[in-house]
Amino acid sequence: xxxxxxxxxxxxxxxxxxxxxxxxxxxxxxxxxxxxxxxxxxxxxxxxxxxxxxxxxxxxxxxxxxxxxxxxxxxxxxxxxxxxxxxxxxxxxxxxxxxxxxxxxxxxxxxxxxxxxxxxxxxxxxxxx
Amino acid sequence: xxxxxxxxxxxxxxxxxxxxxxxxxxxxxxxxxxxxxxxxxxxxxxxxxxxxxxxxxxxxxxxxxxxxxxxxxxxxxxxxxxxxxxxxxxxxxxxxxxxxxxxxxxxxxxxxxxxxxxxxxxxxxxxxxxxxxxxxxxxxxxxxxxxxxxxxxxxxxxxxxxxxxxxxxxxxxxxxxxxxxxxxxxxxxxxxxxxxxxxxxxxxxxxxxxxxxxxxxxxxxxxxxxxxxxxxxxxxxxxxxxxxxxxxxxxxxxxxxxxxxxxxxxxxxxxxxxxxxxxxxxxxxxxxxxxxxxxxxxxxxxxxxxxxxxxxxxxxxxxxxxxxxxxxxxxxxxxxxxxxxxxxxxxxxxxxxxxxxxxxxxxxxxxxxxxxxxxxxxxxxxxxxxx
Numbered sequence: 001x002x003x004x005x006x007x008x009x010x011x012x013x014x015x016x017x018x019x020x021x022x023x024x025x026x027x028x029x030x031x032x033x034x035x036x037x038x039x040x041x042x043x044x045x046x047x048x049x050x051x052x053x054x055x056x057x058x059x060x061x062x063x064x065x066x067x068x069x070x071x072x073x074x075x076x077x078x079x080x081x082x083x084x085x086x087x088x089x090x091x092x093x094x095x096x097x098x099x100x101x102x103x104x105x106x107x108x109x110x111x112x113x114x115x116x117x118x119x120x121x122x123x124x125x126x127x128x129x
Numbered sequence: 130x131x132x133x134x135x136x137x138x139x140x141x142x143x144x145x146x147x148x149x150x151x152x153x154x155x156x157x158x159x160x161x162x163x164x165x166x167x168x169x170x171x172x173x174x175x176x177x178x179x180x181x182x183x184x185x186x187x188x189x190x191x192x193x194x195x196x197x198x199x200x201x202x203x204x205x206x207x208x209x210x211x212x213x214x215x216x217x218x219x220x221x222x223x224x225x226x227x228x229x230x231x232x233x234x235x236x237x238x239x240x241x242x243x244x245x246x247x248x249x250x251x252x253x254x255x256x257x258x259x260x261x262x263x264x265x266x267x268x269x270x271x272x273x274x275x276x277x278x279x280x281x282x283x284x285x286x287x288x289x290x291x292x293x294x295x296x297x298x299x300x301x302x303x304x305x306x307x308x309x310x311x312x313x314x315x316x317x318x319x320x321x322x323x324x325x326x327x328x329x330x331x332x333x334x335x336x337x338x339x340x341x342x343x344x345x346x347x348x349x350x351x352x353x354x355x356x357x358x359x360x361x362x363x364x365x366x367x368x369x370x371x372x373x374x375x376x377x378x379x380x381x382x383x384x385x386x387x388x389x390x391x392x393x394x395x396x397x398x399x400x401x402x403x404x405x406x407x408x409x410x411x412x413x414x415x416x417x418x419x420x421x422x423x424x425x426x427x428x429x430x431x432x433x434x435x436x437x438x439x440x441x442x443x444x445x446x447x448x449x450x451x452x453x454x455x456x457x458x459x460x461x462x463x464x465x466x467x468x469x470x471x472x473x474x475x476x477x478x479x480x481x482x483x484x485x486x487x488x489x490x491x492x493x494x495x496x497x498x499x500x501x502x503x504x505x506x507x508x509x510x511x512x513x514x515x516x
Contacts, residue, residue, distance in 0.1 A: 006442065014442060020510050034515050037474075038436075041512035057512035061438040065510065 007096040010066040017065060019072035021055045029122050031114035036103045038064055040111045042071075046080050046119050063097045064104050070095060071112065080123075083116040136446040137492050137499075141485030142284050142312060142427055143450060147378075148337040154381040155339060158374045165370050167362055176373045183380025190315065190383040191329070192322035193346055199363050200376055203343035204311035205235040207330030208278075210345055210367065211307045212239045214353030215276045215328065216248055219305070223273025224248045227266070227304075230468040231255050232280055236309050237464070240278070255468055258419040259288035267298050276305045281313035285465045285481055286418025287427030289317070296325030305351065311335055315386035317394070317424060327351045333375070337486070338382030342375035393486055397425040400484050400493050404428055407497030411504060417466055417479055429481045431466070435507050437477035443503035447496055450481040 006014070023030075023043035032041045038060030045053040054076040056068035070091060075083060088109040091097075097105055138146075158179055166177035184195035201207045216226055228240050230252045240250045251269045255261055261279060270277075277299050282289050292308055299306040307328040313319055314329075315336025321329055328351060332343035345367075347353070353366060360368035386393075408414055408430055417429040432440075437451045451463075462476035471479070482496065 011442075014439070017510065032512065032515065039512050039514065057510060059507075059511040060436055062442045065439060 005098070006062055006066075009070070010062055010095050013066035013069040013073075013095075014062045017056075017069045019055050019069055019076065020057065022057060023053050023055050027122070029115060029118040031111050031118050033107050033111040033114065035107045035110070038104055038107060040064070040068055040108055042068070042111050042115045044080075044115060044119060046122070049079050049081065049123075051075055051078055051080050051083075051119075060104060061101065063095060063101050064108065066095055067091055067097070067105055067108050071108065080116070080119050083112060083119070086112045136448050137495055138448045139482045139484060139488065139492070139496055140448045140450050141488070142335075142481065142483035144334045144340065145337045145485055146487070147339060148382060148385055150385060151338055151378045151381045155374045155378040158377040162377075163373060166373055167360075167370065176371075179373050179377050180371055183376045183383075186380035186387075187344060187383040190319070190387045191331075191346060192320045197346055197348065199345045199347065199367050200371055201343045201345055201367055202341055203334070204309065204330045204332035205343075206367075207332070207343050207345040208233075208235045208307075208309055209239055210353060210356055211328040211330055212236065212276065212278055213243065213356060214366075215305050215307065215351075216243055218352055218354040219275040220248075223271075223275050225251070225271050225273045225275065227251045227253065227269050227274060227277040229253045229255060229261055229279060231259060231283060231285075231465040232278065233284055233309060233311070235311075236278055236280065255288075257470060259283055259286045259417075259465075259469055260419070261290055261295065263291070263294045263298050266295055267302075270298070270302045270304060274302065274304050276307060278307040278309065280309035280311070281319070282310075282317065282424045282427075283418070283465065284312045285427075285463060285479075286429050286469070287312075287423035287425075288418045289313075289422065289424055292324055292326060300325045312424065312427075315383060316390070316426060318390060321346055321348075328353075333379035333382055336382050336386045339375050339378040342372060342379045344379070389486070394425060396486070397484050397488075400488055400490065401425045401428050403490060403493045404482060404484075404497065407493070408500060411501065415475070417469060417471065426485065427481060427483050429466075429479055431471065431475045431479040432504065433472070433475050433478070434511065435478045435504055436474075437479065439507055440478060440480065440503055443506055444480070444499050447499050449496075450483070451477065451479060 023045045028043050030043045041057040043055050044051050054072045058065050058068045088105050092105055162175045162179045164172040164176040166180050184198055188195040226248055244250050253265055279290050296306045305327045308326050310329050310331045314331035327348045329346040334340040355366050362368045413432050415431055441451050462473045466476035466479055
């Protein structure tokens, strides 16, 4: 054990959060959650059922920022329906998140669920238009 | 730090690197005088002479008699011996003890343990700058108060307590004063020959000496109940064979500190001022502790809108501390900063820069740049709060 609380993936994603930012525009689907002393905002642009662009903003510890970046890398370019497959426990293993931070990753899970609902709402309203 | 290091070390309040002259002295003692100083033969007497020399060096730094010092393993042990030893010995006279909310864990936890054993502890609140008002102390003293414990230089904020005035208030009421001097001894002038202090804890590794050795000063006539038994060394107060090489190192470090304190304070004052000037334009930045009059080797700053753990990682390769260095892996907000009125988030975002003899102006410049960049990055990453 080298005493480093962050594995290389966390360090890499924290240092280079390529998906940090916001998707702007009226067609963006947005989800925001604030809990456990942290805040996460996810925004997505979806076209023909696929997530074309996925961005995050986060206020929290390095594991939370890395987790949000990992989520964006995993799902950008994928069908929106795959958001249902988001697996918080797998993410925790990949990032070696300490068990005491489980609640924070579950906040991300809640935000992902909220984003999924926002995308579905948007699709529904666009279909009605 | 030596050239070629891949980090910038600004955590001198946590520990200082061993001075090369101290290392040389310890090596020499290990090879020529590493015997039991309690042994009554020529080798033992050689080791005893080394211990006597170290005691003289440390005594000179503190302006006390060499035989008023007891060697320990460090400040934590010294604090335990002083506080538990005094409280237990005087318990038949009264069980009221006084300390501050902003003490180091090595003091706080001793008092908490004594509370569980039936002692009553008054936890004094600091002024907003971290100092303790003499009136606050005198108001807390009672007929059954036996011991007051106050640290001289706070390890998180650098605030320096007015030990002369606080000690005088204790003397008036015939109450013992213990001072945790871990961050003061060897760093600022400490004259225990004139200060009204009964017990004073210190450790070598805070002033470029080795880890694992410290001392406790006892004023003439101050008695303690020992924590350990066996052997009878050091007037039965702290038995066990002395670590002669570590003690020699502490003595050498004390001698070097005595010669360099004035120059160190000037050097650190200039660097702290440079750091402060470089950081103070950052929006929302506040200073934890006094701006003026603090120990110049420590500057503690915080922000209301930046997460502390992420800030610490974003600052790499800068080696600094959040909260108490001895407790730096904890997620708990600093009790010291909470006592100064900071919110949990403000306390968690606090960064303590602690500077040392080898710190350079260029390192401070780099630290300012890293801090500015880290704050900018984390602010850009942060979403607005919910309305």
